[in-house]
Amino acid sequence: MAKLTHPGKWPPTDIAEGTTPRAWLRYERQYPGSRRPSRLISHPTVPYVAAARVGGTDGEIDLAALSAAAEHYLKQLKQYVNATPPPLGKADPMLDLLADVAASGSLLHWCDIWPKIDAEPSRLDGQIASWNMSRHPKSVMPGTVILVATEGIPDPMHGSFLMRFPSAGFRVPVEVRATADGFDLVIRGLTAEFPGGSHQALSSLLAGRSDAEKRMVLGGLSRSLSGVPLGFQAGVAPATLVASPATDADDAPVEAAVSDDGSSTTSPPPSDPASVPPTPQAGAQPPARSSVYRMISMLEDNIAKQAGVVPKSLLLQDIRFSAEPENVTDGAWDITLTLLARGLDTPRGEPVSYRLTVRVRLAEPGANEVELLSVTRVPLVSHAVAGTGVPLPPPLPFVRVFPVPPPDWRALSGRVSPHPAPPLAWRRPTRPDRILDLFREDRAIPLALGMKMQQPAYEVRNCPRFVPGDGEGRFPKALPTTGLSDLPPRRNISSAISAYWHSKTFFDNMRGLGLAPESYMATAEGPLAVHYRSGIVPGPGRDGRTINAQVRYEVAPDATLQSKPSIDMHLALANLNRWARVKTGTPDSRLEPLGIASCGRWMLHEFGHYLLAARIGQLEFDFAHSAGDSLAAVFFDPLSDLSSPTYPGDPRMRGWTFPFVFAPRRHDRTPAMGWGWYGLLNRSVIEDPPDSGTEHKAYLTEQILSSTCFLLYRSLGGDTLAGAEADWGQRTRASDMTLYLLMQGMAGLAQSPSRAEMLEVGMEEAGWSAPASVPLPRGGADWQPATSHKVTRWAYETMGMFPSDPSEIISKAGAPPLVDIYIRDRRPNVFPTGDGPVEVGPGSYVPVSLHWAADANWVMPGWWPSFGNRGSIAANGARLRAWAGWVLADKPLAQIMERSVVWHGDLDIGPFDIAPGGADMALAQTDQQQITQLTTAARNAAPAGTQLVAFYELSQINDRANTDPSAGFTVMIGPGASPPTTVQALVDLVAGDNNLGLHMES
DSSP states (O other): OOEEEOOSSSSOHHHHHHSOHHHHOEEEESOTTOSSOEEEEEOTTSOEEEEEEOSGGGOOOOHHHHHHHHHHHHHHHHHHHTSSSOTTSSOOTHHHHHHTTTSTTOSEEEOOEESOTTSOOOOOSSSOOEEEOOOSTTOOSSEEEEEEEEEEEEOTTSTTSEEEEEEEEEEEEEEEEEOSSEEEEEEOEEEEEOOOTTOBOHHHHHTTOOHHHHHHHHHHHHHHTTTOOTTSBTTOOOSSOOOOOOOOTTOOOOOOOOOSSSOOOOOOOOSSGGGSOOOOOTTOOOOSOOOOOHHHHHHHHHHHHHHTBOGGGOEEEEEEEEOOGGGTTTSOEEEEEEEEEEBOOBTTBSOOEEEEEEEEEESSTTOSOEEEEEEEEEESEEESOOOOOOOOOOOEEEEEEOSSOGGGOOOOTTSOOSSOOOOGGGSSTTSOHHHHGGGOEEEEEOOBGGGBOEETTEEEEOOTTTSTTOOOTTSBOBOOSSSOTTOOSSSHHHHHHHHHHHHHHHHHHHHHTTOOGGGTOOSSEEEEEEESSOOOSSSGGGGSOSSOEEEEEEOOSOTTTOSSOEEEEEEOBSOSSOOEEESTTSTTOEEEOOBGGGOHHHHHHHHHHHHHHHHHSOSSOSSSSOSHHHHHHHHHGGGOGGGOTTOSSOGGGGGEEETTTTEEEESOOOGGGTOSTTSGGGHHHHHSOOSSTTSTHHHHHHHHHHHHHHHHHIIIIITOEETTEEOHHHHHHHHHHHHHHHHHHHHTOOSOOSSHHHHHHHHHHHHHTSOSOBOOTTOSSOBOGGGOHHHHHHHHHHTTOSOSOTTSOOOSOOOOOSSOEEEOOSOOSEEOOTTOOEEOOTTOOOOOOOOSOTTOTTSOSSSSOEEEEOSSSOEEEEEEEEEEEEEOOOSOGGGGGGOBEEEEEEEEEEEEEEOSSSOOEEOOHHHHHHHHHHHHHHHHHSOTTOEEEEEEEEEBTTBOOTTOGGGOOTTOOOTTOOOOSBHHHHHHHHHTOTTEEEEEOO
């Protein structure tokens, strides 16, 4: 491993002793009353930074180096939080558990890194790993690694391996940043999730037990669960080793119970190394095959009979435990198995796969007596409504597709439209083919050999049950070689082309956002199978005559042949009452429909399920149905006529998520009407987070999520104008920025998140841990994601997150950070919505046009900044840095965002004490004079015909600007350095941080 140098003290003394802890340290437990213990810890502007020297005898960046840094960080965090007196008001015993991850007695173990660092992409053996988020094709550093630890115990049948319990564990994102001698390892927080309800973490059940008792229980469980490497089918050993990092000599393992109220008991370290089963060691080779695991093999037939599934198809996903305190060592244990299985064949169509929840009772750990208590099953489907590459031939030039749903269609700027803009009444799925064809365009699509609609990550399958004459259903569909240029919309082949086109669009953007499908899919096998005409099961829609779509897990009939499920997308119809007659007057005459594949918005909703199923092994969030509505709303808005400020119809049409194949879901909801994270419509999720988001309330929560993400998109530039019309280029860029944060945030998940806050902090992490600059898939200047995390928090805050009292129903925006200083700009204090205004006050990120102009709302109104504090405690000792310069006219006005900025001078003034409450504070006259001297010097030095600008940074220890070097972000401006040198980068920086301000000459 690399040679590490840890920080001498973290948090630094000036932070630990001179600040209000909760002003810089976000520390959240589970929802009040929730039975699922969790932690969210975040400190973006006070990073932990370890230096790693690499090369030669110093080694390389690997799991050992990254986990050593994380372990030191966890110990420092524990020492701070659990100090006497505790700075947060009370100690947190869960930190005892997390900080001892490397101790010899710990049941928590780090997961291997996947994809491996500096290696070709490979299949993940298992279902969870420490995620390597590097954008490099071979996953080399620098990049970000999401270190993941789960509970697990050794498997005595092949002792070098762990039986992992994925639902119990935590994650630590580590940004690996290149330096002259190697890398800096930057940590800004962690999240943890443990089983709840009637289940407990194994560490909790064993807390306070003697060495002998632990040895007996763990040995018994190991024997009972022998041959069950989690995430693999029965009897097959994993190919990946789980190494245990070396433990410091002075490590004393302390086991702490994970409880709802934070209480715990602890026990001294084991007196001898044999008190727990041996920790797996790297280097051993697995046996090719182990015996069938005992517990399930004894019950396999009974489980299959009660559930109505194929016995050989059972796949184990997770194990959870529960036991009464008096039974832990010598009494009955209830064990809940989460299994995937394939349903039995039926005369009515293809079988459905199921998630089984199987409760069994062990007479005692290690006993042969196993009682089957209950079996419940849930279809592995989620509804839209309540390989290797091969050489490609030349693309087809004349395939007709709906690039956007008809209500979104507009003539591209600068291009002569082939026809006048049709009215909204023409843009419905009930319209005849000749009308709908007005909204289609010619597109080129690459195909595999034999004209097959197939790529390594996805393929469109034949659908013989619904399309007469189609080929075998397990093979990709091939296009005919002729007759493609004039196909009407209501044709089966048109549905297949639409499904392929929208799949291509999604996966192209996924790769463009830095997520390669081959290194994203962890819990399933690829490729994604898209069934362009299909039925919806279970229920009456199985005949395909329904307006719906769904994503399913498909479990193989024999688990020994396929150890992970596949993911299938099934697409039904866009409307029921209009079909087209084909081959009239012939024996083959039949009716063909308009498929829901024609609607890109619905396809993106289904891809939201794909992203979850491929990464965390669930089709839905625990707190919401999915992020599919968010993907649809954000991706298509900059392509939509409905978002144009000159749209002649109702402006509220912009808020309909599915305006073509209609569903009453919107992405412009407001907390004032109950659509808030702590509002009435989300209350049941808060008070009792479900095991999965299948209940109807999850569809409601999905609209809260889509409204949040859409608000974020608008604040990042989704409302930008070019004169009276939308600036479609800037809006598309903002769309890609938002999709990057959302999809990268989902990619970084480990345990299934019980709270929306886990996704929120994941999206913040996606910003501050990203490379300094990333390209965007649909064009525009490169973007620095570290400019985004404050806007992300504000969007969730405005939708009701961060309430002052989580136990109350909140029908307004949440609370700002305790210290949130700002430089005043022209943004309004009220955020208008379709359901009424939302008061947000000064210093917010209310969506405004982010165009370059002296009178733009994101710009300061004058040369001298005024500032305030949105928070509730004083910001003492703040300082102001200022720079002056000019913008060159080196690009035409139409490319103003590409113009260069030259900086001439700077100054540093302060300190200032800024009172809370949002009242503006003006600079003293002497400070105003210094700024006047700075701008005058720049004006005198600037060439004729250039535009004078002044840039300001206001920073304080509890609320550091993104550019403050102490925050350690990639957009920092160090001593002697200058602000960005292009207009676009300057706009991104200032509009994304209320600590920054800009003024310019008109």
